[in-house]
Amino acid sequence: MNKKSLLIGIIIGMAILSMANLVFASIGGSNAAEPQGIEVVVEPGDTLWAIADRYNEQADMSINELLFYIQRANDLKSAIVQPGDHLTIPIE
The missing domain is CATH 1.20.5 (Single alpha-helices involved in coiled-coils or other helix-helix interfaces)
Incomplete structure (x- = not known):
């Protein structure tokens, strides 16, 4: 060659x-x-656990699984959220 x-x-x-x-x-x-999902605004009195509980059936996940994915999708270092925070909830 x-x-x-x-x-x-x-x-x-x-x-x-x-x-x-x-x-x-x-x-x-x-x-x-791009993560797919919906955007929610944290209301006074909301916790990340309560938000995950509200959307876990739509996401077809347990509350703990959705909690993990919400933290990951939003680059949260902890489970503490403040009123007015915008969160992406990963729902397919």
Whole structure:
């Protein structure tokens, strides 16, 4: 095999890998890019537990599972919320 054939093979291989990367990124990236859900505003007296209890059936999760996902979706460091906070509730 001469140098020209090897170079052409490398270029074609890189092009195929690049195309495959684009295809797989578009397939897997659509759900991970934006969390789906509804936005709620925390009212006075609300707790994260009460909010998870209110929406757990819609989310088809236990209260504890939804509590975890609410914290993760909203980058909360603790379960403490304040009136006026906007939270995304991950409901499919």
